[in-house]
């Protein structure tokens with residue numbers, strides 16, 4: 001399947017969105033050229049809207065890559081803070097550089113390390129948590145994430161439909177079966193979790209939005 005959204009619709013939405021400029025545009029170009037997966041433009045816009053609706057002041061992100069979505073969150077908040085976790089040191093270095101160029105060093109902290117180890121050590125509560133790292137690991141991030149989320153906070157899980165493979169075995173590539181099974185389990189869990197109200201949205205590669213009751 002590959003693309004979960006009708007290509008015509010996706011193209012229309014992308015064309016109608018205001019285009020990014022300056023450093024963010026450079027980051028999009030860098031990501032495309034170097035095959036770094038960053039949030040798709042329509043997902044970035046959804047993140048901005050959620051951030052604003054929820055009057056978000058604090059974001060915890062799992063999966064920084066080059067810092068693109070961390071910067072999107074920061075720009076959508078008024079004096080908000082982002083903590084973002086990334087395991088690859090080369091990515092951490094690029095992200096920190098981009099954040100510095102944007103003048104957002106005081107607002108975004110990038111922590112280098114594996115999220116499953118870092119998350120249980122974090123203190124405080126966040127208004128919004130964004131899971132955008134290894135798809136097969138989301139379940140490992142979940143209980144810490146729910147603990148770290150404020151009541152009334154939002155958990156956003158990205159890429160949850162994984163090129164359509166999660167929805168139907170027909171699309172599953174053999175070597176991805178473990179990730180797909182784990183993601184199905186994760187989705188079932190957050191859909192039925194007593195503390196969460198979850199909506200699964202077929203945008204980008206699938207985004208689950210959960211409200212903590």
Ligand SMILES: C[S@@+](CC[C@H](N)C(=O)[O-])C[C@H]1O[C@@H](n2cnc3c(N)ncnc32)[C@H](O)[C@@H]1O
Nearest residue numbers: 038039063065068069086087114115132133134
């Ligand atoms: C999809 S990219 C993140 C994109 C970024 N959120 C954006 O939209 O700009 C996923 C990143 O998660 C990192 N990652 C994967 N598993 C991780 C883990 N267990 N802990 C921390 N980072 C992880 C990868 O190295 C990769 O850079």
